[in-house]
Amino acid sequence: MxxxxxxxxxxxxxxxxxxxxxxxxxxxxxxxxxxxxxxxxxxxxxxxxxxxxxxxxxxxxxxxxxxxxxxxxxxxxxxxxxxxxxxxxxxxxxxxxANLRPAICYEQLTHASSLKPELVAGLDILIIRELTGDIYFGQPRGRRTAVDGHFPGADEAFDTMRYSRPEIERITHVAFQAARKRNKRLTSVDKANVLETSQLWKDVVTEVHASYPDVELDHMYVDNAAMQLVKAPKKFDVVVTGNMFGDILSDEAAMLTGSIGMLPSASLxxxxxxxxxxxxxxxxxxxxxxxxxxxxxxxxxxxxxxxxxxxxxxxxxxxxxxxxxxxxxxxxxxxxxxxxxxxxxxxxxxxxxxxxxxxxxxxx
Ligand SMILES: NC(=O)c1ccc[n+]([C@@H]2O[C@H](COP(=O)([O-])OP(=O)(O)OC[C@H]3O[C@@H](n4cnc5c(N)ncnc54)[C@H](O)[C@@H]3O)[C@@H](O)[C@H]2O)c1
Ligand SMILES: CC(C)[C@H](C(=O)O)[C@@H](O)C(=O)O
Ligand SMILES: [Mg+2]
Known part of the structure; x- marks a missing residue:
C-alpha cells in the first residue's frame, strides 16, 4: 500500500x-x-x-x-x-x-485560448523549471538603509539571484532526457546578456549538451521567449529555465491551453x-x-x-x-x-x- x-x-x-x-x-x-x-x-x-x-x-x-x-x-x-x-x-x-509543467491545448479547447485557434491547435510543450534555487532561495536577502546607489539613506530591499554549476547540471540532464522522449528539441531560456547567473546557466547547458547530441539545443533570452510563446508557441518542444523565469513563463503558457485551470505540474x-x-x-x-x-x-x-x-x-x-x-x-x-x-x-x-x-x- x-x-x-x-x-x-x-x-x-x-x-x-x-x-x-x-x-x-x-x-x-x-x-x-x-x-x-x-x-x-x-x-x-x-x-x-x-x-x-x-x-x-x-x-x-x-x-x-x-x-x-x-x-x-x-x-x-x-x-x-x-x-x-x-x-x-x-x-x-x-x-x-525539477518542476515539470506540461502545457497541452486539448483539441476541444482550441477556442478557449486567448490566442487564435491556428496558433494553439495541437500545442504540446513541456516547461521544465528549476525549483529550489535562483532568486527564490538565494541569500542574503532583506531590508536595509542604502549606503550607495541612486538614493543613499533610503529604505531598500534586496534579494540574491544565484545558481551553482551542479544545480544547473542536474536540471539540464532532466530536460535533455525529457526532450529525448519527445521531439528532441530543447530551448534553454536565460538572460545571459545581462545576468552572470544566466551566463553560467548558458555555459553549463551548452556543456551538458555534449552528452545529448541527438537533441537539438537552442538558447533564447527570456524577454524574447515570452514573446515567442505568444507568437509561435508550437515552435517549442521542451523549455528549460530557472526558477523565476519558469514561474512567469509557465503562467503565460497556461493561457495558451485555454486556462490556468488546465495546467498540472510535477515537482520531482x-x-x-x-x-x-x-x-x-x-x-x-x-x-x-x-x-x-x-x-x-x-x-x-x-x-x-x-x-x-x-x-x-x-x-x-x-x-x-x-x-x-x-x-x-x-x-x-x-x-x-x-x-x-x-x-x-x-x-x-x-x-x-x-x-x-x-x-x-x-x-x-
Ligand atoms: N502553488 C501555490 O499554492 C500557488 C501558486 C500560485 C499562486 N499562489 C497564491 O494564490 C493566491 C492568489 O494568487 P493569484 O491570484 O496571483 O494567482 P491564481 O493562480 O490563484 O489566480 C489567477 C487567476 O486565475 C484564476 N484561476 C486560478 N485557478 C483557477 C481554476 N482552477 N479555475 C478557474 N480559474 C482559476 C483565478 O480566479 C484568478 O483570476 C496568492 O496568495 C498566491 O501567492 C499559490
Ligand atoms: C505561490 C508561489 C510561491 C509559487 C511560485 O512562485 O513558485 C507559485 O506561483 C507557483 O508557480 O507554484
Ligand atoms: Mg506561479
Missing part, C-alpha cells in the same frame, strides 16, 4: 482537491490517503503554514498531492509565516528541484519522489463559489500515478477520461464558450469519475 499525503490548503484548494480525490478513489488503487493542513489553514490551526506534522507526513509519504495556498488576508504577516512559505518550504525540504527530486499540484494558486476571487476548474489538479494526480507510483495505466485512464468529458462539451466557467455546457467544480469531477467507471465497465 502506497501512502499519499493530501494537502488541500486554502481558497479553491479544498474544492479542487475533493474532485481529484474522488477520481483517485474511483480507480480503486492500492493507495492510502492521509490529509494534513497546509498554508493559511495550517497557520490558523497551528500558528505555522508548514507545521512539523505536515512536513513529516510529506516526507514519509510516497508522494504528495497539493492543492494551493495563499490569501490576500495573510499579506501583512511576516514573510516566514505567510502561506506561500509552505510550498516553498516543501520544495526545499523534499529537494524537489532526484529519485522521482514528488509533489503534484496545479500550476495555479488558491484563486481567492472565486473560492467558495463552486466554479473552479478541477482538471489541473485531476491531471496532477495522473502525473503522480505515472511518475512516483509507477501506475501509468491508471494515469492514462484519468487522461482519457478528461479528454472524454471535454469531448462531451462539459466546461467549467474558465473554459466555457458558446455551444458548450457550463458545469460546476463538483459536476466536472463527477463527470470525470463517470467517464472512468464507464471505461472500466466496457473493458471488463
Amino acid at each position: 502506497k501512502k499519499i499525503a493530501v494537502l488541500p490548503g486554502d481558497g479553491i484548494g479544498p474544492e479542487i482537491m475533493a474532485e481529484a480525490v474522488k477520481v483517485l478513489n474511483a480507480l480503486d488503487l492500492p493507495l492510502t490517503l492521509e490529509w494534513a493542513d497546509v498554508g493559511g489553514k495550517a497557520y490558523e490551526t497551528s500558528g505555522h503554514p508548514l507545521p512539523p506534522a505536515t512536513l513529516k507526513l510529506a516526507q514519509e509519504a510516497d508522494a504528495v498531492l497539493f492543492g494551493a495556498v495563499g490569501d490576500w488576508k495573510y499579506d501583512k504577516l511576516e514573510r516566514s509565516l505567510r502561506p506561500e512559505q509552505a510550498i516553498l518550504g516543501l520544495r526545499k525540504a523534499l529537494g524537489l528541484f 527530486d532526484a529519485n522521482n519522489k514528488g509533489l503534484y499540484e496545479p500550476s495555479h494558486g488558491s484563486a481567492p476571487d472565486i473560492a467558495g463559489k463552486g466554479i473552479a476548474n478541477p482538471l489541473a489538479t485531476i491531471l496532477s494526480a495522473a502525473m503522480m500515478l505515472k511518475f512516483s507510483l509507477n501506475l501509468p495505466e491508471a494515469a492514462a485512464r484519468i487522461e482519457a477520461a478528461v479528454q472524454s468529458v471535454l469531448a462531451e462539451g462539459l466546461r467549467t466557467a474558465d473554459i466555457w464558450s458558446e455551444g458548450t455546457s457550463k458545469v460546476s467544480t463538483v459536476e466536472m469531477g463527477d463527470a470525470v469519475v463517470k467517464a472512468i467507471t464507464t471505461t472500466k465497465t466496457i473493458k471488463s
Whole structure:
C-alpha cells in the first residue's frame, strides 16, 4: 500500500482537491490517503503554514498531492509565516528541484485560448523549471538603509539571484532526457546578456549538451521567449529555465491551453519522489463559489500515478477520461464558450469519475 499525503490548503484548494480525490478513489488503487493542513489553514490551526506534522507526513509519504495556498488576508504577516512559505518550504525540504509543467491545448479547447485557434491547435510543450534555487532561495536577502546607489539613506530591499554549476547540471540532464522522449528539441531560456547567473546557466547547458547530441539545443533570452510563446508557441518542444523565469513563463503558457485551470505540474527530486499540484494558486476571487476548474489538479494526480507510483495505466485512464468529458462539451466557467455546457467544480469531477467507471465497465 502506497501512502499519499493530501494537502488541500486554502481558497479553491479544498474544492479542487475533493474532485481529484474522488477520481483517485474511483480507480480503486492500492493507495492510502492521509490529509494534513497546509498554508493559511495550517497557520490558523497551528500558528505555522508548514507545521512539523505536515512536513513529516510529506516526507514519509510516497508522494504528495497539493492543492494551493495563499490569501490576500495573510499579506501583512511576516514573510516566514505567510502561506506561500509552505510550498516553498516543501520544495526545499523534499529537494524537489525539477518542476515539470506540461502545457497541452486539448483539441476541444482550441477556442478557449486567448490566442487564435491556428496558433494553439495541437500545442504540446513541456516547461521544465528549476525549483529550489535562483532568486527564490538565494541569500542574503532583506531590508536595509542604502549606503550607495541612486538614493543613499533610503529604505531598500534586496534579494540574491544565484545558481551553482551542479544545480544547473542536474536540471539540464532532466530536460535533455525529457526532450529525448519527445521531439528532441530543447530551448534553454536565460538572460545571459545581462545576468552572470544566466551566463553560467548558458555555459553549463551548452556543456551538458555534449552528452545529448541527438537533441537539438537552442538558447533564447527570456524577454524574447515570452514573446515567442505568444507568437509561435508550437515552435517549442521542451523549455528549460530557472526558477523565476519558469514561474512567469509557465503562467503565460497556461493561457495558451485555454486556462490556468488546465495546467498540472510535477515537482520531482532526484529519485522521482514528488509533489503534484496545479500550476495555479488558491484563486481567492472565486473560492467558495463552486466554479473552479478541477482538471489541473485531476491531471496532477495522473502525473503522480505515472511518475512516483509507477501506475501509468491508471494515469492514462484519468487522461482519457478528461479528454472524454471535454469531448462531451462539459466546461467549467474558465473554459466555457458558446455551444458548450457550463458545469460546476463538483459536476466536472463527477463527470470525470463517470467517464472512468464507464471505461472500466466496457473493458471488463
Ligand atoms: N502553488 C501555490 O499554492 C500557488 C501558486 C500560485 C499562486 N499562489 C497564491 O494564490 C493566491 C492568489 O494568487 P493569484 O491570484 O496571483 O494567482 P491564481 O493562480 O490563484 O489566480 C489567477 C487567476 O486565475 C484564476 N484561476 C486560478 N485557478 C483557477 C481554476 N482552477 N479555475 C478557474 N480559474 C482559476 C483565478 O480566479 C484568478 O483570476 C496568492 O496568495 C498566491 O501567492 C499559490
Ligand atoms: C505561490 C508561489 C510561491 C509559487 C511560485 O512562485 O513558485 C507559485 O506561483 C507557483 O508557480 O507554484
Ligand atoms: Mg506561479
